[in-house]
Amino acid sequence: MRATTWMGKTHVEVQDVPDPKILNSRDAIVQITSTAICGSDLHLYNGFIPTMRKGDILGHEFMGEVVETGPAVTRLKVGDRVVVPFPIACGHCGACERGLTSVCENSNPNAGMAEKIMGRSPCGIFGYSHMLGGYPGGQAEYARVPFADVGPLKIDDGIPDEQVLFLSDILPTGYMGADMCDLTPGDVVAVWGAGPVGQFAIASARLLGAERVIAIDRFGYRLQMAKDKAGATDVINYEETSVLETLDELTAGRGPDACIDAVGMESHIDVGPLHAYDRAKQVVRAETDRPHALREAIMACANGGVISVIGVYGGFVDKFPMGPFMNRSLRMRTGQCHVHRYMAPLLQRIQAGQIDPSFVITHRMTLQDAPRGYQMFRDKQDDCEKIVLSP
């Protein structure tokens, strides 16, 4: 089959690789009809996630048709149309029983590797490094899906791929970002990053009753989308105005009650010296992540407010404002998304017409074009917001 492979930093190739085979009795093989490139893939592309190996198949947002099932699969059958959640979860461990599927205790065969870097291991993830399992990803024609009775969500034929594909990751992720804010009436939410994840965090905050949602980014077309499509009430272009000052003005000095970091470890910042400091430390690995948006979110947040971190971090950050965080009674909620618990309710919202996630799609390409897609999405060329690939 054809598959998108990681061949080194900023180098992906579409190659011929063997077809997947059942390895565990609870596996299914899915023939992929739609797949997408995620901001998380950019962290791999840019070389910030350790334990990648040349030839690793990328991709963790995909859907398709079941073409084979292992002997222990009971809920799925050949021909079923499914969306596959990006965290691999067993459904039986303590974490899965509590709905915390992205920290499933059984799905990472390389847990020992993750423990060395993270202390304990999170779940395995499709196409996301060896420390997170060494599983081939879904930017390919076929994928093996472990625990097929637990993850994949069946989809009726009536709904097009583009409306449900993002149930695999970014819609639940944005929703969880807003969910973790525990919103109460009158709450103001600020969202750093108007990428696809930020867009869905904004839309979800509105769905969950936020009074006001403020989008922060530097790309005009992304802020425009946040306002026109996702429902942001205000936008801040941080290259044009001071973020902290504008937030002060918009909230009459209180600060946002909840701040969502939808940027992650490759945060961009204009202030020369601080960026140079983070960049330099990152290059020599004395700091693996550049946490500028996170620092700003903590400084901006209202006393007693929530910092909801859905942007991905890989290792260690520096100059973390612990004093402000502690003294002002802030709370932090984080996590790779527990996609499993949000899929069915969000499908209902899609079917009820409360949200149509396809608004983020700006580019459609064939799988063969993946290398061009990665570069375009990374460099935000041609007003690129989200790329969907069809094998």
Added chain:
Amino acid sequence: MSVGSSDGTRRLVDGLGWFSLGLGSAQLVAPGVMNRLVGADDDAVSRAVQRWLGGAREVAAGVGIELRRRPVRWLWARVAGDVLDLTMLGAVLGSPRRGRGGRRRAVVATAAVVGVTVADVVAAVRLSRDGGEGGERDKAVGGIDVKGYITVNRPVGVVFAYWQDVENLPRFMAHLQSVRSLGGGRSRWRAAGPAGVEVEWDAEISGERIDEFIAWRSVGAASVDNSGEVEFRAAPGGRGTEIRVRLTYHPPAGKLGATVAKLFGEAPEQQVRDDLRRFKQVLETGEVVRSEGSPEGPRARRQVFQRPAQPVTS
């Protein structure tokens, strides 16, 4: 222990701590350079391994020692780390693709690491004797003593019964080929060693309380003098069963001893933890969980030699 000798131990420990920070930082900062220094392939994988497993481990060990939190344990972590370094260097020495320069550099690096290993062992043994930490590793002198812990989300009765049937052990203990019950609490164990060498020994149950613990030890002229015990306890709040394992190996001298030491000696703590993870997977999900990068499931060796994340062919 005289005051003077304790001071000497402290100084040695401090020195090793700073060496850890120095070496670890070098691996984190410039893995390519480190790889060339040790003569390893300077590709993305060995860089990542150097940087993240090597570097992060050294820094963690360095910080651990400097913080004086359970220094004995951190020092033994260093010893285990040294074994990993030696394994990697061994692979380089054995690799036919190395030019002479590469080989010479690897030999020098090996000598340096061996030197550090000796210092680590001396420091760890001395500190253990000084009573640095309740002597968790006291028995380790001359043998390998390992502990492992895991919580399994199943009732104690089920978990205990599965372990009690010794013929189940090879399903989750990666190095075991088979365990056959001989009746009367006796069993025959067979393990596959490196290069196809097989090791066999008999064992007997030396203690057992239903749903609480099982202990066993090798008997007769065992080639691997070993013993072990597992404790089972209901986890609080319906969280399943807590398991605490302790294993002791005394590899004999000589060639067979070397094979055995290799079998059980490479990152032994990692091996036990991986075995326990497999045990948990079997009990909670019904089988050992495989990925294309680690097709045989959790296994310490795989952490250094991952397949690419592409479908397996064979």
